[in-house]
Amino acid sequence: MSVHVVGHSSPDTDSVASAIAYAHYIKCTTGADAVACAQSATLNPETTLVLKKFGLATPAVLTDAEGKDVALVDFSDIAQAPANIGKANIVAIVDHHKIGDITTNGPIFFYAQPVGCTCTVLHEMYTTSKVELPKNIAGAMLAAILSDTVNFKSPTCTPADKTAVAALKGVSGVSDTDGLFMDMLKAKSAVDGVPIKDLLFRDYKDFDMGGKKVGIGQLELATLDQVAPMRADLYKAISDLKADGRHSVLFMLTDVVKEGTDLLVASDEPALIEKAFNGKISGQSMWIDGMMSRKKQTVPPLQKAFGA
Numbered sequence: 323m324s325v326h327v328v329g330h331s332s333p334d335t336d337s338v339a340s341a342i343a344y345a346h347y348i349k350c351t352t353g354a355d356a357v358a359c360a361q362s363a364t365l366n367p368e369t370t371l372v373l374k375k376f377g378l379a380t381p382a383v384l385t386d387a388e389g390k391d392v393a394l395v396d397f398s399d400i401a402q403a404p405a406n407i408g409k410a411n412i413v414a415i416v417d418h419h420k421i422g423d424i425t426t427n428g429p430i431f432f433y434a435q436p437v438g439c440t441c442t443v444l445h446e447m448y449t450t451s452k453v454e455l456p457k458n459i460a461g462a463m464l465a466a467i468l469s470d471t472v473n474f475k476s477p478t479c480t481p482a483d484k485t486a487v488a489a490l491k492g493v494s495g496v497s498d499t500d501g502l503f504m505d506m507l508k509a510k511s512a513v514d515g516v517p518i519k520d521l522l523f524r525d526y527k528d529f530d531m532g533g534k535k536v537g538i539g540q541l542e543l544a545t546l547d548q549v550a551p552m553r554a555d556l557y558k559a560i561s562d563l564k565a566d567g568r569h570s571v572l573f574m575l576t577d578v579v580k581e582g583t584d585l586l587v588a589s590d591e592p593a594l595i596e597k598a599f600n601g602k603i604s605g606q607s608m609w610i611d612g613m614m615s616r617k618k619q620t621v622p623p624l625q626k627a628f629g630a
Contacts (some may be wrong), residue, residue, distance in 0.1 A: 323391050325413060328359040328384045328404060330397035332526045335369045335469045335506075339462040340395035340440040341381055343455075344416055347444065348393070350453045356393070359384035361404055366524050368469060368510035375505075376461035376494070396440040398422035401528045401535075418443055419617060423530070438478040439470035445486040461494035465506060472542070472578060473503040476614045507578060511543045518555045522563065522573070529621060531628035534569035538624075540616050542576045546584055549575055557586055557606050564588040570595060572624075575607075576614060583613035585620075598627035 327345040329337025341358040348356035358381040365373070365380065373380060384390075387403065387410035394415045399422030400407060412424065414431040418440045435443045441463035448455050455463075467487050471479035487499060496502055513521060526539035539560070543549065549556065556573065564571040570589035577583070586607045589595050601608040613619045 324355040324357050325391045325393050326357050326359050326382075326384050326387070327393045327395060328361060328387075329395050330399075330402035330527065331361045331404075332402075332523055333360040333362055333365055333369065334396075334525055335366075335372055335462075336440050336466040337396040338365060338369050338381060339372070339459075339466040340416065340444060342378060343441060343444045343448075343459050343463055344393060344395050344414075346456065346459055347447060347451075347453060348414075351451055357382055361385055364520075366510065367512055368506045371506060371509040372462055372465040376458040376465075378458055378462055394424070395444075398424045398434075399527075399529070400424055401530065416440060416443055416447070420621075435482070437480045438476060438483040439467040439486075441466040441470075442480075442483045442486045445490065446482070449489075455490075455493050457494055460490045461496060464490035464494050464496055464499070465502060468499060468503045469506055469510070472614055473500065475578070475581060476618075477612075478615045478618045507542065507544060511541070511548060511578075513541070513543075513548050513552070518552065518559045521552075521556065522559045527616070528568070529624075531569070531624055534628060535567060536624060536628070537563060537568050537571040538574065538616055538620055539572070540574040540576055542578050544577075544579060546575055546577050553586075553606075557588070560586055561588045572620070574613070574616060574620065578614075581614060582609060582611045584609050585613070594627050595624075598623040 327341045329341050345356035345358040360381040363383045384404055386405045388406035390410050391413050392410045393413055398415050398417055412426050417434045418437050467483050471483050528537050560571040560573050573586040575584040584607050587595050587603055592603055
């Protein structure tokens with residue numbers, strides 16, 4: 323039986339590149355068949371650009387895990403998993419987030435590191451196991467690290483991420499990482515003509531915060547002016563999403579150049595959100611200087627505020 327390697331429910335460049343890289347690693351180290359998967363046939367513009375640039379095929383679609391051998395990359399939360407994950411045989415998890423709520427019936431391979439990107443963890447695995455890394459996969463992993471660390475600007479970035487990028491540059495043949503990042507940012511931040519729903523779910527995750535369902539989405543932008551004409555529509559979309567059984571939905575409009583986030587807030591308890599970030603909602607949002615990372619700067623303060 324093939325091992326289906328899959329990332330979280332809103333595929334980004336790290337989850338897709340990690341699935342491709344880990345599937346190849348499994349084949350090389352165990353001889354087992356492994357298939358790189360994503361939970362959607364529609365990938366975001368940045369990931370699409372990366373796959374095209376490095377000549378990699380779009381992963382197979384996996385939306386139902388029942389009866390399958392599954393390896394998870396870039397997440398370990400049930401809310402971000404394919405349907406029927408409880409009826410799957412989870413064989414491995416490789417991640418860089420907090421440990422989630424997925425459980426297994428027996429011991430598995432679990433490898434996680436507190437670094438900026440799952441592809442950094444996988445690079446360490448390739449290096450330790452002395453597995454040769456194909457040029458195209460190395461390129462995708464390099465792009466994923468640049469994306470997840472916002473070209474090393476994110477507080478999630480670690481020395482290990484920078485070391486991995488330096489090594490992957492040599493393998494992939496990419497010399498201008500700044501140029502690659504800017505091409506990715508242009509693709510990632512493109513909003514003109516994109517349906518509001520697609521923007522909302524381009525990089526979105528649900529979390530359990532003390533028993534309450536909280537959604538957090540993010541758009542990384544070159545300037546907030548890009549979304550000025552659609553702010554009202556974006557807020558209506560997150561309000562509608564909140565009404566579908568969520569306590570709160572937060573949407574991070576992150577200005578990569580200014581290094582901060584305009585946080586759109588739809589919540590049953592706005593004061594709780596204000597307390598979490600020590601700020602004040604003005605209208606429908608609040609500016610949080612320096613906020614770049616959902617994982618490190620948005621989720622932890624919320625967990626503390628919700629008592630999670």
